[in-house]
Amino acid sequence: MSPLGKALMGLHAWGGMIFSWLLIPVFITGSIAVFEPEVSQWMQPELTAHPTRPSDAVALAETHLNEHASDQPFWRIRLPSEREPHIGVAWGKNPRQLHEATLDAVSGEPLHERATEGGHFFTHFHADLLLGAPGRWIVGAAGIVMLAALVSGILIHHRFFAEFFTLRPHAGKRRAWLDLHNLSGVASLPFLLMITYTGCVILAETFMPAATHALYDGNPRANRAEVVKSFERKPSGVPAGMLPLTTHLAAAEAILGEGKVSSLLVRHPGDRNGLVQAYRHVDDRLAAVSDHVTFDAANGTLFGQQTEWNPMTYAYRAQVGLHTAHFGGLPLRWLYFLSGLLGALMMAAGTALLLRKRRQRAGEDRPQRLLDALGAASIPGSVLASLAYLAANRLIPAETGGRETLEIAAFFSVWAITLIHALLRRRRAWHEQFVAASAACVLLALADTYSGGLVDAARRGVDLTLLATGALLFASSRRFFRTGDAT
Amino acid sequence: MMPLLVTGLLTLVAMGCLALGMERHFHAWLGRAATPRQRKDLRLAGWFLLAGAIALSIRHWGASIGPVIWLGVLTFAILGVALILAVRGR
Amino acid sequence: MTRKSDKTVRFDLPLRLGAAALGGYALCWSLFVLLCAWLPFSKATVWYFTGQLAPLPLLGVLLWAFAAHGAWRALLWPLALAAGLYLLVLIR
Numbered sequence: 001m002s003p004l005g006k007a008l009m010g011l012h013a014w015g016g017m018i019f020s021w022l023l024i025p026v027f028i029t030g031s032i033a034v035f036e037p038e039v040s041q042w043m044q045p046e047l048t049a050h051p052t053r054p055s056d057a058v059a060l061a062e063t064h065l066n067e068h069a070s071d072q073p074f075w076r077i078r079l080p081s082e083r084e085p086h087i088g089v090a091w092g093k094n095p096r097q098l099h100e101a102t103l104d105a106v107s108g109e110p111l112h113e114r115a116t117e118g119g120h121f122f123t124h125f126h127a128d129l130l131l132g133a134p135g136r137w138i139v140g141a142a143g144i145v146m147l148a149a150l151v152s153g154i155l156i157h158h159r160f161f162a163e164f165f166t167l168r169p170h171a172g173k174r175r176a177w178l179d180l181h182n183l184s185g186v187a188s189l190p191f192l193l194m195i196t197y198t199g200c201v202i203l204a205e206t207f208m209p210a211a212t213h214a215l216y217d218g219n220p221r222a223n224r225a226e227v228v229k230s231f232e233r234k235p236s237g238v239p240a241g242m243l244p245l246t247t248h249l250a251a252a253e254a255i256l257g258e259g260k261v262s263s264l265l266v267r268h269p270g271d272r273n274g275l276v277q278a279y280r281h282v283d284d285r286l287a288a289v290s291d292h293v294t295f296d297a298a299n300g301t302l303f304g305q306q307t308e309w310n311p312m313t314y315a316y317r318a319q320v321g322l323h324t325a326h327f328g329g330l331p332l333r334w335l336y337f338l339s340g341l342l343g344a345l346m347m348a349a350g351t352a353l354l355l356r357k358r359r360q361r362a363g364e365d366r367p368q369r370l371l372d373a374l375g376a377a378s379i380p381g382s383v384l385a386s387l388a389y390l391a392a393n394r395l396i397p398a399e400t401g402g403r404e405t406l407e408i409a410a411f412f413s414v415w416a417i418t419l420i421h422a423l424l425r426r427r428r429a430w431h432e433q434f435v436a437a438s439a440a441c442v443l444l445a446l447a448d449t450y451s452g453g454l455v456d457a458a459r460r461g462v463d464l465t466l467l468a469t470g471a472l473l474f475a476s477s478r479r480f481f482r483t484g485d486a487t
Numbered sequence: 488m489m490p491l492l493v494t495g496l497l498t499l500v501a502m503g504c505l506a507l508g509m510e511r512h513f514h515a516w517l518g519r520a521a522t523p524r525q526r527k528d529l530r531l532a533g534w535f536l537l538a539g540a541i542a543l544s545i546r547h548w549g550a551s552i553g554p555v556i557w558l559g560v561l562t563f564a565i566l567g568v569a570l571i572l573a574v575r576g577r
Numbered sequence: 578m579t580r581k582s583d584k585t586v587r588f589d590l591p592l593r594l595g596a597a598a599l600g601g602y603a604l605c606w607s608l609f610v611l612l613c614a615w616l617p618f619s620k621a622t623v624w625y626f627t628g629q630l631a632p633l634p635l636l637g638v639l640l641w642a643f644a645a646h647g648a649w650r651a652l653l654w655p656l657a658l659a660a661g662l663y664l665l666v667l668i669r
Binding site for chain 2: 286318
């Protein structure tokens, strides 16, 4: 191999493996995050799911808000959707920090769902490892290395493209891992390039603010203010009756489309200067751009609308949209979910391959044991951590204070335990963790089903996925790790 | 569901044709060597079916979302063909 | 691949990654500043345009950092290019 080839190989193999310790959990949580609302529904079994008409839901929400928040300057109503079939209401003095509640879509009764981060934990961890801005730097850096690993992989294996349907599962362990790595990589290549690039673009808002500094003096709000028109006015202090919100909803649907309104924001209800703002949902377009329209609350006249945006905004937000995948319905969500896991498999197979190569050369020395353990913690380990989070949701009673934090603590503690377990049990750890993960999947699915999981489509979906995952993990443990000499 | 299945099936068969258009896989599948003409015909059929699948995706999901879904389906069509060939090769 | 060259490659990795980070960040920053100064479009258009390009210079410098003959060269060229681009900004 040429010196350039060797250097790229070093970047690809070692850069790839080291960053895969982070990227595999990011990919796994990212795949789960595709189904964030469904996972949240699973984690809050108190939530009901009833079909309803948007106008009925808005009327019920308005009644509730009039009863409980008539003096508050800001109201928000999240209309029920197919994925979140209940009403979200919120109120408060600061639009960025509103007190929230959930109502049954048909009766309007408050549902006292248990406090939890729900599926959003996976999205949050995926985006910034729960570390905020430093986390976005870290994940962003990992994303750039991933892109480099993809490109170097293509450059190194370019001859492989002539034979890319080849899979020789019985040709010997090293060949089998290489074939699995190549096949899963090539098959998911368009997805991997797209998802990694768009992910980096999103994170670059945080870690590469050069344009914000050059154009807006470093103030990101100034950029947003220039692009997103805001229609606001100060309260007059003069009370005035508000037209029913269903009237405003109808007016909004006339502009945004029937059934296309995702939420309503009411500014200063009961004031003469009150405004009602309706936002359009983004699940029928590639660009994640939410059109909006604002009406005078008292007389219903149009106060402002934004349905046309800067052309470059559509292009940029298409990148965001491609990554967050609100469009395309169920088929696209499953394609993204499975492709993400395929990407994780590609990285796992690559790790197994490199670990095997190194062991054959250097034996079972201390660095090898550490690398093995880190691999186990990132692959079966992060699966076990995710399952622990779900299990904690059911094991911790619904009324316990601070339970959201306890659930997250379960994720990180189990993750730490898998690393310690892998350091102690060495190569047997892979098999043991795969079996444990498989058992946990099946137990969780059965436990949820027997506690009423069959009534709800979202919960059924999660339970079936858990069962399928459990079966797959068990089959993998037998096929790859039973004799302890796979990696 | 139906458009997804039809697109998936078309893409799977298309990739199958492209795979069989390669000497190695033709031989593994049919146990004999292919003539250049046969391989060319298979590849042509493959590209043609692929175009059909893309057209179907665009027709059903629109010009921006259609290609995205088709690319996603392509991933699994490639996997499907590889797995079928691997199983057959045993 | 001999043992020695293995070790060199492995030791090299953190140095080159560091060079990639510093050089890539500098190059990306000055490229953005240049585009913001030179492109004749509205501020919002330029902001949304540059944002879409962010991964490219970082990726390019990372690949360069491994293609270059030494870790020092890996750092030097991107920094030199970044400085050059910044000079172009000052001209404006």
